[in-house]
Amino acid sequence: MFFRENPVPxxxxxxxxxxxxxxxLQFAFVSFLGAVVYFAWPKHVEAGRLxxxxxxxxxxxxxxxxxxxxxxxxAPTFAAGSITGEKERKTYELLLASPLKPSMILxxxxxxxxxxxxxxxxxxxxxxxxxxxxxGIALSEIARAYIVxxxxxxxxxxxxxxCSSYFSxxxxxxxxxxxxxxxxxxxxxALTRTDPAAEDTVTRDFIxxxxxxxxxxxxxxxxxxxxxxxxxxxxxxxxxxxxxxxxEEEMKFAIGVVIDRDLFPDKLFAPAKRNDxxxxxxxxxxxxxxxxxxxxxxxxxxxxxxxxxxxLSIPLxxxxxxxxxxxxxxxxAYIIIxxxxxxxxxxxxxxxxxxxRKTLPLLLTTLLGPxxxxxxxxxxxxxxxxVLTFLLTEQLFLAYIFVPQLQAxxxxxxxxxxxxxxxxxxxxxxxxxxxxxxxxxSVAMITTYLSILVLFVGPVGAKMYFQRTIDSRIEExxxxxxxxxxxxxxxxxxxxxxxxxxxxxAGTGDHAVKASSSWMIVGGVSLPLWSVFLLFYPPFCAVxxxxxxxxxxxxxxxxxxx
Amino acid sequence: xxxxxxxxxxxxxxxxxxxxxFTIDRGETFGFIGPNGAGKSTTIRFLATLLRPTSGEGRIAxxxxxxxxxxxxxxxxxxxxxxxxxxxxxVWEFLDFFAVAYEIPRDRxxxxxxxxLDLLDLTHKKDDYVNGLSKGMKQRLCLAxxxxxxxxxxxxxxxxxxxxPRARLEMKALLNxxxxxxxxxxxxxxxxxxxxxxxxxxxxxxxxRLLAAGSIQxxxxxxxxxxxxxxxxxxxxxxxxxxxxxxxLSIRSVESFDHSITAEFEGDDDDxxxxxxTLVTAGVGIVSFAEExxxxxxxxxxxxxxxxx
Ligand SMILES: Nc1ncnc2c1ncn2[C@@H]1O[C@H](COP(=O)(O)OP(=O)(O)OP(=O)(O)O)[C@@H](O)[C@H]1O
Ligand SMILES: [Mg+2]
Numbered sequence: 001m002f003f004r005e006n007p008v009p010x011x012x013x014x015x016x017x018x019x020x021x022x023x024x025l026q027f028a029f030v031s032f033l034g035a036v037v038y039f040a041w042p043k044h045v046e047a048g049r050l051x052x053x054x055x056x057x058x059x060x061x062x063x064x065x066x067x068x069x070x071x072x073x074x075a076p077t078f079a080a081g082s083i084t085g086e087k088e089r090k091t092y093e094l095l096l097a098s099p100l101k102p103s104m105i106l107x108x109x110x111x112x113x114x115x116x117x118x119x120x121x122x123x124x125x126x127x128x129x130x131x132x133x134x135x136g137i138a139l140s141e142i143a144r145a146y147i148v149x150x151x152x153x154x155x156x157x158x159x160x161x162x163c164s165s166y167f168s169x170x171x172x173x174x175x176x177x178x179x180x181x182x183x184x185x186x187x188x189x190a191l192t193r194t195d196p197a198a199e200d201t202v203t204r205d206f207i208x209x210x211x212x213x214x215x216x217x218x219x220x221x222x223x224x225x226x227x228x229x230x231x232x233x234x235x236x237x238x239x240x241x242x243x244x245x246x247x248e249e250e251m252k253f254a255i256g257v258v259i260d261r262d263l264f265p266d267k268l269f270a271p272a273k274r275n276d277x278x279x280x281x282x283x284x285x286x287x288x289x290x291x292x293x294x295x296x297x298x299x300x301x302x303x304x305x306x307x308x309x310x311x312l313s314i315p316l317x318x319x320x321x322x323x324x325x326x327x328x329x330x331x332x333a334y335i336i337i338x339x340x341x342x343x344x345x346x347x348x349x350x351x352x353x354x355x356x357r358k359t360l361p362l363l364l365t366t367l368l369g370p371x372x373x374x375x376x377x378x379x380x381x382x383x384x385x386x387v388l389t390f391l392l393t394e395q396l397f398l399a400y401i402f403v404p405q406l407q408a409x410x411x412x413x414x415x416x417x418x419x420x421x422x423x424x425x426x427x428x429x430x431x432x433x434x435x436x437x438x439x440x441x442s443v444a445m446i447t448t449y450l451s452i453l454v455l456f457v458g459p460v461g462a463k464m465y466f467q468r469t470i471d472s473r474i475e476e477x478x479x480x481x482x483x484x485x486x487x488x489x490x491x492x493x494x495x496x497x498x499x500x501x502x503x504x505x506a507g508t509g510d511h512a513v514k515a516s517s518s519w520m521i522v523g524g525v526s527l528p529l530w531s532v533f534l535l536f537y538p539p540f541c542a543v544x545x546x547x548x549x550x551x552x553x554x555x556x557x558x559x560x561x562x
Numbered sequence: 563x564x565x566x567x568x569x570x571x572x573x574x575x576x577x578x579x580x581x582x583x584f585t586i587d588r589g590e591t592f593g594f595i596g597p598n599g600a601g602k603s604t605t606i607r608f609l610a611t612l613l614r615p616t617s618g619e620g621r622i623a624x625x626x627x628x629x630x631x632x633x634x635x636x637x638x639x640x641x642x643x644x645x646x647x648x649x650x651x652x653v654w655e656f657l658d659f660f661a662v663a664y665e666i667p668r669d670r671x672x673x674x675x676x677x678x679l680d681l682l683d684l685t686h687k688k689d690d691y692v693n694g695l696s697k698g699m700k701q702r703l704c705l706a707x708x709x710x711x712x713x714x715x716x717x718x719x720x721x722x723x724x725x726x727p728r729a730r731l732e733m734k735a736l737l738n739x740x741x742x743x744x745x746x747x748x749x750x751x752x753x754x755x756x757x758x759x760x761x762x763x764x765x766x767x768x769x770x771r772l773l774a775a776g777s778i779q780x781x782x783x784x785x786x787x788x789x790x791x792x793x794x795x796x797x798x799x800x801x802x803x804x805x806x807x808x809x810x811l812s813i814r815s816v817e818s819f820d821h822s823i824t825a826e827f828e829g830d831d832d833d834x835x836x837x838x839x840t841l842v843t844a845g846v847g848i849v850s851f852a853e854e855x856x857x858x859x860x861x862x863x864x865x866x867x868x869x870x871x
Contacts, residue, residue, distance in 0.1 A: 277658050277671050284662040292650040358646035362707070365610055365640045366663035367632065558614070558631070 022116060029070075029120055033127050036062065036465070056134035062465070063128060064145050065189065067121060071153055072185035073449075074120070076177035078113040079160035081170040081442050088170065088356065102231035106161065106224060114157045121149055144208050148192050151216040156181050158223045165230045170442045172301035175345045179308045182341075188212070269387040270294050285363075285373050289350075289380035305388065309338050313392050321399035325406050331396065332416050332491045336423050339389040340456060343427025344434075344448040347381035351435040351552060352444050360556065370557040374549050378432055386424040393417060412494055415530055422537045423487045427452055429544040436551040459486045483529060484520065490533035563588040563715060563746040564609065569618035571604050571770075578604045580770040582618070586748060586763070591741045593761035594750040595862060601770040602750040603643050606719045609748070610640040622715055636664075639708030643719035643750075647692040647700060653684060656692045656703065657710055664711035671710075678706040681736070697724040705736075716740065718749045722756055734760060758858040766862060781861055788814060790854040791825045791834070796847030803846045810837060821849070 037059060086092040095105060128142055160177040167173040192208045273291050278284065295302070313334065320331040354360040363373065393416075400406045400413045431448040438444035459482035483489035520532050527535075564586040571579040579601040586592040594602050607613040609620055611631040620627035623637045647656065654675060661671045679685045682702045687695065695703060701724050708716060722733050738760050741747060751757050757764065758778065765775040774781050783789075795803045804818045807825050812833050814826035827834065838851055 274655065277668055277675075278662050280668050282662060284659045287662075288648060288651070288659055292648060292655065295650055357648075358642075358644055359648060361607070361610070361612055361640070361642045362645055362660070362704075363663070364612060365635050365638070366660060367635055367665055368663050369632075 026120060026123060030123055033063070033066075033124055036066070037127055037130065039466075056131045056137055059134070060128070060131045060137050060141070060145075063124065063131065067124060067149065068152065068185065068189055071117060071121065071149060072156060072181050073178075073453075074117050075114070075153060075156035076160040076163075076174055076181060077446050077449075078117060079110070079157045080164050080173040080177045082109045082113050082161065083164035084167055084170040084173045085442070087168050096231065102228040103224070105231055106227050109161055109164075110154070110157050113161075114153055117153055117157075118150075121146075121153070144205060148188070148208050148212060151213055152185070152188060155216045155219055156185075158220055158227075159184075162223045162227050165227050167301060169349075171345045171349050171445055174442075174445055175341060176301060176304050176308075178341050179305060182337075183312060265387065265391060269384045283372055283376045285368065285376035286380055289376060290383065294384065302388075305342060306391065309342075309388075309392060313395055317395040317399070321395060321406070322403060325399065325403045326496045328399065328406060328412075329491045329494065329496065331399075332420065333488055335389060335392045335396075335420055336456070336487050336491070338392060339385065339420070339423050339427055340449075340452050342388055343381075343385040343424060344431040344445055344452065346384045347377070347428045347431030348435045348438075348444040348448045349441040350377040350381055350432060351556070352438055352441040353435075355439070355556075356441060364557060370553040371549060373557075374432070374436070374545075374552050377435075378428065378545060378548075381432065382425065382428045385428055386421065389420060389424055393420065409495065415494060415534075416491070418534055419487050419490050419530060422534055423456075425541050426455070426487075426537050429541040429548070430455075433544050433548045433551065436548045436555065455485045456487060459483045460488050463489075480520075484532045484536050487533065490530040493529035563590075563623060564592070564748060565621040566605070566609070567619050569605065569608060569620060570616045571601075571608065571613065572616045578770055579608075582767070582770070582772050584765050584772060584775045586746060588746055589741070589744055590762045591737065591747045591749065591760055593757035593764040594748060594767065595752060595754060595757060595764060595858075596750075596767035597752065599769075600767045602767060603719055604770075605767070606717055606748070606750060607642070610638060610642075610717055611635060636711070637713050637715050639711070639713040639716045641704050641708045641716075641718045641721055643723070645704055647695075647703070649693050651692050652689055653679070653692055653695070653703060654688050657706060660707045661710045666711060674710055674712070678709045681709070682706045683732070698726060698729050701725060702729070705733075714745055716745055716747045716749075718747065720751055721749060722751060722753065730756065754858040754862055764858070778858060778861070779855075782855065788826045788828045789834075791823075791827045791851070792854045793823045793825075793841075793851045794821050794849040795823065796849060797821065799846040802844065803841060803848075806841060806844055806846065807837075810840070812837065824854075827853075 083092070086095055100108075128145075131137055132139065132142060156177075159180055160173070163173040163177045163180070164170075167176065192204060192212065269290075271290055274287075278287055313331075316331055316334050320327050320329075320334075354363060396413065396416065400410055406412075427448075430451050431444070434444040434448045434451065435441075438447060463480070463483065483493075519526050520529050521527075522532055566585075567583045569579060569582045570577070582601075582605060584592075594605070596602050604613065608615055609622065609627060611627055611634050615628065622634050625633040625637070627634050648659070651659065657675045657678065658671060661674060666674065676685075679688060682705060684699070684702055684706060687699060692700070692703060701721065705718070705721055708718070721737075722730050725733055734756065737747060737749065741760065741762075749757070749761070761778070763775070763777045764781070766773045766781075774784070793803070800818065800821055800823075804816055804823060807813050807816045807823065812827055812829040814828060816823060816825045818824075827837070829837075834853070838848075841848060841851075
């Protein structure tokens with residue numbers, strides 16, 4: 001009944017699935033997986049003999065992890081924009097006013113946004129079967145993996161839809177979906193991962209089959225109830241269908257963190273509103289972005305972001321900073337991941353947003369040059385993203401002061417902070433460039449996320465992949481060069497807290513291995529990897545900024561808007 | 563003041579504007595009319611430096627629209643047909659934002675913002691959020707924005723759309739006021755009666771081609787080879803008036819009905835004055851005597867039906 005008479009999925013599917021982009025993506029996905037299999041395929045396998053057990057397990061693992069995270073990353077990109085998109089295109093009220101039942105709308109949106117992802121995942125089935133043929137994997141194992149995929153996919157989709165119905169902009173919905181989904185995905189993977197080394201398959205199977213589905217069903221019920229209620233009785237949005245955000249009003253009903261522009265640290269990213277004219281010489285765009293537009297989508301998004309990130313930081317801090325301070329790098333990695341998620345939200349929409357809201361013709365016919373506009377956009381986005389990210393470094397300061405092992409490497413704190421700062425700069429610069437090149441914010445956001453993922457995680461991932469599957473060290477060396485792109489590689493190249501003790505006790509063997517990957521030869525001088533990272537990004541970001549300026553000038557400022 | 567020569571704009575294969583040329587002199591109010599999709603907004607955005615022409619040139623106050631966008635922006639106040647406003651800004655902040663963007667010093671800003679708010683009757687909305695304003699209010703706010711840097715040239719794309727009847731009248735009065743202040747105004751609309759009252763000249767565009775341009779009278783004259791006179795005379799002189807007219811050299815035909823007489827007239831204004839004098843000296847009691855003007859609607863309908871070409 002839902003399928004045949006429901007116009008929502010019918011329309012969207014015909015748009016989504018028939019587009020050449022969908023085919024291109026699917027093609028890229030399958031060829032990527034194919035390449036992964038091709039390189040990892042055991043070279044010494046002989047026809048008809050099942051020697052590939054270990055390799056098959058490895059591959060299967062890789063597939064499971066890779067696809068699972070792909071799922072977690074893709075689900076929000078499809079689902080988080082599905083209701084906010086209607087709001088942005090101003091068709092939301094038409095949809096609400098139609099005789100469609102809220103549950104139909106919800107189901108239609110869910111189905112149409114998840115269908116493509118499910119198609120993608122199913123298209124990897126033949127490759128999974130190939131692993132099965134190598135031997136060492138039971139069919140039940142594969143079935144279990146697909147059960148986990150299915151339940152997770154629907155859960156992620158529904159959560160993204162819930163975000164989509166609560167926010168008015170796609171970028172906010174996308175960010176909050178990620179903040180909710182990625183930790184869930186991590187927990188789920190940790191509980192259900194297909195580790196060949198794990199002896200305890202029973203618990204794993206039990207969790208996958210008997211615990212995960214009921215939990216997911218519970219989440220589905222709650223989210224469905226919330227979203228349908230929201231669709232049935234939308235909040236008062238005013239005659240023009242736009243929210244007018246009254247900050248004071250909103251703060252009265254706020255749960256948890258309250259943002260106060262007059263207090264530290266909130267005033268760092270949200271300076272108080274003016275109550276008089278701007279002084280002469282102010283960059284009006286910068287002033288507008290920081291004082292007026294930062295809360296234009298309501299403070300809800302920022303409050304959720306701050307609270308979730310703080311909440312997550314508590315267990316991570318306890319484990320990595322106080323309990324096992326020799327793994328402090330993991331906490332820095334968490335901060336960088338947080339910035340990867342948050343940074344683009346404030347930059348990727350900054351040019352496209354003006355276009356979408358039709359304020360660009362007003363802005364461009366003033367006497368503001370392209371340089372001042374782009375600079376203001378960069379500084380505003382950088383400021384918000386950096387302040388939000390550095391809110392999480394408070395724990396780091398505490399740890400370096402109170403934990404003796406960390407005190408011993410106090411200089412590391414400065415490098416950590418620099419790496420975080422440079423990461424903030426990089427995410428913002430990339431976001432701004434994508435925003436100047438794209439036409440729609442959603443496209444800019446997704447391109448930004450992808451580029452950052454490739455730059456930051458790509459080198460590390462490729463290295464891990466080659467280390468696991470290929471013996472020859474040649475490829476690995478070649479890949480090593482790209483490590484300078486990744487802040488994660490930079491952080492993990494730093495000496496850990498009690499490395500001196502390890503060296504003293506375990507001898508130099510282990511340390512030598514680590515050292516080989518944390519040094520890099522640049523122009524004949526051997527430099528630590530982190531310093532190359534720190535030296536590489538600022539000029540690289542300057543180049544990105546130059547490109548952004550040129551793109552903005554060419555596309556919008558001179559050529560005009562079409 | 564505004565000069566467009568051979569402006570052509572293509573979107574792919576589609577020719578939106580085809581070889582458009584016209585001039586608007588200083589102090590004129592030029593009404594740009596045409597059906598939907600005619601190319602009005604395209605031309606206007608070109609003049610506002612927002613659109614690159616496929617070919618052709620435009621000049622405003624002597625500055626090339628393509629080569630010197632900054633100089634042009636300084637002298638032009640532009641109001642797009644479809645625009646948005648920034649979130650989280652109050653009315654006065656919005657105006658302050660644009661005033662700063664036009665590099666107006668702070669002490670002058672304070673008076674100017676007060677003045678434009680007053681002029682557009684928005685003073686009571688000063689502290690409201692802009693995205694909470696109604697459509698008509700936003701329209702007025704945008705017009706206020708175009709005035710903050712006191713530009714000699716105003717380019718307004720359908721400024722009256724979304725306004726209520728009272729606000730339309732006020733808008734008309736406002737434009738008249740601005741013309742009196744010596745501003746050159748290019749205003750587009752498809753509500754013709756609105757333009758007829760205060761435009762000193764009009765341009766009619768259809769499917770990207772300019773069909774006619776000039777003052778309304780000029781265009782009328784081109785549309786009709788003759789002029790139409792309508793007179794009302796007193797009871798006893800009706801027949802005498804009709805016979806005098808019938809015999810007059812510059813009259814083609816006469817129709818009389820009751821006390822009103824319609825005649826086709828050929829000649830210039832002097833001839834018409836002479837005719838009137840003849841009638842008066844012949845003792846005809848004249849109640850009214852006037853040339854019947856084509857309404858702008860009629861002109862528009864005739865032209866866009868292809869009567870001219
Ligand atoms: N970016 C674009 N790409 C393709 N075609 C366009 C583009 N912009 C405008 N056009 C076309 O150019 C033509 C002229 O459009 P324009 O907006 O100038 O019309 P208009 O006279 O302002 O109409 P209206 O009275 O409806 O505002 C239209 O047929 C429109 O479809
Ligand atoms: Mg138009």
